[in-house]
Amino acid sequence: MDVDGESPEEDIPSYTSIEAPPSLLPHKHYCDITGLEAPYTDPATGLRYHDKSVYDVIKSLSASSAKEYLATRGVSSIVK
Numbered sequence: 001m002d003v004d005g006e007s008p009e010e011d012i013p014s015y016t017s018i019e020a021p022p023s024l025l026p027h028k029h030y031c032d033i034t035g036l037e038a039p040y041t042d043p044a045t046g047l048r049y050h051d052k053s054v055y056d057v058i059k060s061l062s063a064s065s066a067k068e069y070l071a072t073r074g075v076s077s078i079v080k
Helices: 052-059 063-073
Strands: none
8 A cells, every 4th residue: 555545556547447538430230130240220120230131031020029139239119
């Protein structure tokens, strides 16, 4: 312990103690099915998808399954 009452570990910066401004880059969106980066969103369900093969899977999902995928992402929207 130092004379000031502070331990030397508190002076060492870490990933959790460094303050930084918010990122200027846009947020990345990830596929709800595969977890890969998702440039597309299905307008009917709101699910994000990576490519055409995943879109085919999304089209075959029932409305309740689509709601469950949205719930895992934390979205509570109405599936049309």
